[in-house]
Amino acid sequence: MFTILLTGCDSANIKRQLQENHDKLNPNGDRGICLYLGDLKNYPYTTKYMEKNEYNERMFYGNDRFKKRLAGFSEIGMFTREKVAEEYGEDIYRYDLTDLGTKYLKSNNFCFGRVTVTGVNKLDVVTDSIGRTTKMVRFQFEIENVPVWVTTNLPIIAQLYGEGVQRILTKNEGSSLMRFIKVESGWSMQEGVIIQYGYY
Template structure:
């Protein structure tokens, strides 16, 4: 009997040590991942950020411009294409109430519009690399898989839904401009749980260090 008790105590101590080494209950990734998302997104309004363009805070009010020339389809950073897309995004977000839009003149026969953030737009704006609009909070539903196949790394896959989803992200004219939108579409529409992943480095003492979370990503 004493031997059995001793074995149970040893097993319990081993599990406790494993828990300490990994930095959390080894089986309770749901709690850990929820906490990590909330740390990355303390306002609950920054799961994903959609890039508008390279218009910085001190550039507002911003008047659009037109760039003449032909678009190079082989250049992913073509300035003419980027400018055309910026003008389109400003117009679409204005229709959703995130910008004011004022006709201030013409460039030849092309209208020149001036844009400024509205109070509604300021609720969502983020200035990383220009103007971005952010939204959403991840709510973890279920752990799907724990994968240790990558050397020194662990990937935990889970399903989640979103809170704090504004109506403007549901506008097809807007979200169709973002190629990676399909990754979050189920969570935005609420049609089904979305898939997410957290990636960790496994440190020499066995603890996990988060290197990539679901919250805080940018769709360009």
């Protein structure tokens, strides 16, 4: 890996490229920021009891995190929630998308807004394990079109994704790391800003 010192011209070119790629991936301005929900893409969904043991620790924590996110987003109004059973002392719930949830669910994320790139800090060029040249760009951004369900439920979102995410959404600005992979036609940006576990 090596770090490239950015001149004003370099920074402006990368900033322009980042913005063009963000807008290409998000032409309607409604999926600049995505809060990762879980692997499930079809609803209604009924939660599952899972007992932790030495063989399923990763699955157990994934299931637990998913149930907490379902419960949190039901408080926000993205899901209906109905208790349907009890297993080993744990309540089992059935969740279904509301109209609000349906509007903002994109694949397995709740997405919103448009990212506006405001600056570029750092550019690292690396070669990955299969020989691809990759640019890692650290940049600042602002968020436009943040919906009311986000701004009025920041404490719940912070519980689910961390206080760092809350600070970003409170100020409507933050920084992120973007990966570009070298392809025949140029550089391909891999994804927008997706929040999984609150790490930025």
